[in-house]
Amino acid sequence: MFEKYWQQMGDKATVVIPGWQHISYFSDVTNICWFLEPKFAKEVVRVHKAVGNAVTEDRHIVVGTGSSQLYLAALFALSAHDLPEPVSVVSEAPFYSSYPSMTDCLKSGLYKWMGDARSFNKDGAYIELVTSPNNPDGHIRRSVVNKSEGILVHDLAYYWPQYTPISSPADHDLMLFTVSKSTGHAGMRIGWALVKDREIARRMTEFIELNTIGVSKDSQLRAAKILEVISDSSERAGSSEEGESFFEFSYHLMSERWKLLREAVEHSGSFSLPEFHPGFCTFLNRVSEPQPAFAWMKCERDIEDCESFLQGHKIFTRGGEHFGFGTEYVRISMLDRDDNFHLLVKRLSAIHI
Amino acid sequence: MFEKYWQQMGDKATVVIPGWQHISYFSDVTNICWFLEPKFAKEVVRVHKAVGNAVTEDRHIVVGTGSSQLYLAALFALSAHDLPEPVSVVSEAPFYSSYPSMTDCLKSGLYKWMGDARSFNKDGAYIELVTSPNNPDGHIRRSVVNKSEGILVHDLAYYWPQYTPISSPADHDLMLFTVSKSTGHAGMRIGWALVKDREIARRMTEFIELNTIGVSKDSQLRAAKILEVISDSSERAGSSEEGESFFEFSYHLMSERWKLLREAVEHSGSFSLPEFHPGFCTFLNRVSEPQPAFAWMKCERDIEDCESFLQGHKIFTRGGEHFGFGTEYVRISMLDRDDNFHLLVKRLSAIHI
Structure with a gap:
């Protein structure tokens, strides 16, 4: 990405x-x-x-x-x-x-x-x-x-x-x-x-x-x-003459993706995501948001096997049991290619139970 | 090399x-x-x-x-x-x-x-x-x-x-x-x-x-x-317009080194090397000599720990016991850089017991 x-x-x-x-x-x-x-x-x-x-x-x-x-x-x-x-x-x-x-x-x-x-x-x-x-x-x-x-x-x-x-x-x-x-x-x-x-x-x-x-x-x-x-x-950051720093660039990319994912999850109403507290980032020299490389998503509304449920909607994730946790959770990669990621949020937001 | x-x-x-x-x-x-x-x-x-x-x-x-x-x-x-x-x-x-x-x-x-x-x-x-x-x-x-x-x-x-x-x-x-x-x-x-x-x-x-x-x-x-x-x-081999093939080049290099090593061992009189039989090489399309990447050398004349003995002459080898064999044997690398290899044969040929 x-x-x-x-x-x-x-x-x-x-x-x-x-x-x-x-x-x-x-x-x-x-x-x-x-x-x-x-x-x-x-x-x-x-x-x-x-x-x-x-x-x-x-x-x-x-x-x-x-x-x-x-x-x-x-x-x-x-x-x-x-x-x-x-x-x-x-x-x-x-x-x-x-x-x-x-x-x-x-x-x-x-x-x-x-x-x-x-x-x-x-x-x-x-x-x-x-x-x-x-x-x-x-x-x-x-x-x-x-x-x-x-x-x-x-x-x-x-x-x-x-x-x-x-x-x-x-x-x-x-x-x-x-x-x-x-x-x-x-x-x-x-x-x-x-x-x-x-x-x-x-x-x-x-x-x-x-x-x-x-x-x-x-x-x-x-x-x-x-x-x-x-x-x-x-x-060079700040002097901006030669374009963004890598971390500014990738921060904005992650930020955009998390925004899209949260919107999709809200639109669907069937899932929940972890909440994070912003903190001061000494590198960016401002308050920044945690926006992890993976989203640890929970299926709400009594869906017990979230991985299989999502698979039925052509969304491929890794079930919580692989991480020593419950099957109502799945891990979603936030680092996939643009096309795949956009397909993911589109499919996710269309799920209504 | x-x-x-x-x-x-x-x-x-x-x-x-x-x-x-x-x-x-x-x-x-x-x-x-x-x-x-x-x-x-x-x-x-x-x-x-x-x-x-x-x-x-x-x-x-x-x-x-x-x-x-x-x-x-x-x-x-x-x-x-x-x-x-x-x-x-x-x-x-x-x-x-x-x-x-x-x-x-x-x-x-x-x-x-x-x-x-x-x-x-x-x-x-x-x-x-x-x-x-x-x-x-x-x-x-x-x-x-x-x-x-x-x-x-x-x-x-x-x-x-x-x-x-x-x-x-x-x-x-x-x-x-x-x-x-x-x-x-x-x-x-x-x-x-x-x-x-x-x-x-x-x-x-x-x-x-x-x-x-x-x-x-x-x-x-x-x-x-x-x-x-x-x-x-x-x-391209045979058409020779663009220089030797890699294997012709490396064959000659190995051949030269084995010649030098055998001469040094003969000159010294304190060691022996394995003998190999030439065979027809289907790639080179002629009879060629085995000339291994390592020389498995034996110390003669009752030297029991060949590795230590050679170390005393500033020749660094690996003793036979590491290979599940006797300490009267050592392994010599034939693939070292030119300078090191020439130093090795020089030092070896100077050993007389």
Whole structure:
């Protein structure tokens, strides 16, 4: 959906890679994460500084093949390899629907998915995933398990100005980000982790070594270029001579879509959406609205299986049960292509029960 | 080490990716492997046809973040998820040193490394990895476990004309290839599997979905371009007007290096190397020499720990014990940069015990 912005940017966002360059496995052997392209690392630091959404000082950067791989790398790095039992992995419901299957797909003896963090009451070590703003419901999250042996992983894929007001730079031990949500370039498969502890960063790197022997250099270079354009455009913001900043552009796009969705839902009268409070965004330098990448919609009027109900109206969503929640909820993507999104709101607004 | 060839190719091998292109997760939703770029798939088929090293008819192509990820995807796809015990994974020693750690790093309940295929005598299902030509010793391999419940994975990373005579197109159920060894572009992290069974291809795709939600599009596009140049150069071979084919170039490079290494070993008198038989190469259309990507060198004269011994002479290798073999052996990379390789042979030839 951010395609138009990148078309406007033209050659500025184009990457050119000759056949003889960037051939080797290695990017920087002096770095713990030896396959991290220095140019990409530089642009990660720069974009966080420009946006003000995360502390990068005294952090190790680990690059991953999307943040999925970094999530798995974090589980590997944070679990004790000499314990007889796997460490518990929990997250408050509704949680990202892929967490359970990603965690348990190999039946690992190191970690095990234990579901909703709210009902978790096992003793011993655990890893709590805090996705904020949350996928699927868009709310700001904090850890909810209040025990001493917990380790937190913060998935901040959506902590960008187009989705939520940036209140202050996030400052956690292990934070995950991805270009697919920040810039829209999902096909690059590039994510990064900001990691406080050197040994954890080393073990995450070790996992990625065992998993894929590093991360595509081509995509790291392209991601560096894209982030560079975003930082350039953000630093120019206000001087407006060269067009909007990326985040102004994408904020307005999200804003328009949420307006259309809320109108459709109101018109239909059969559904409800979460309400959010506006907040001051230090990046936009004004009060801004939360407008998540997903809409967590509830079917009202006794519709028990909202996903099937909507499917009957040719609206394709993901049912609440995948997110550890009730089937009266569904997740709607707000990031689809224009045509699809407009078809969605049209069909939704026509439903009257 | 193939850098020079790619420099000679100039712009022909350059890839240009504008900021607005190849943004989405999806490449081809009609394909089982929905993140496979059609252009890359086309060039994979073409290069195998040009080289004659693998059958691609009636095969599904699954792309991976290097062949490492495809190896893990194969284990996931080939193991039964409802069995109480993990399936055994074996390979004849000396085997690729990363197989044990890649297989066991997550203590999976699906599969378990059981070491040397020669001494494997457990009943029930097993997966046998056949690396041919073999890493580290360069020999042509066949499966060695002779039981009914085995499934074979053929790692054919080195089955290319610069390393070994191509005798006939490989025609196995599950074959793995990678650009890092065929073209030298390790930093791309692109591999591919040729898979006979549709369901196995689907499950491998599922694993990659859970692991990294697809594979870098940028690298797939770049790999397509590089393979295109290789196929072009191979089809032109003989007409020689536009310079050597890639495989002629790399064959001569490998040949020169093996000559230098054998001279150094002979001069030193303290080591021995495997001997290979020349064979007819259907691609080069003449008898060619096996000249593996690694040299599997033995320390003679009662040196028990060859790796440490060589380290004392500033020669860095990987000891035989990592490959399930004796410490009197080491693996030497034949693919290092020119400077490093020449330093290696110089230092080696100066050792006299």
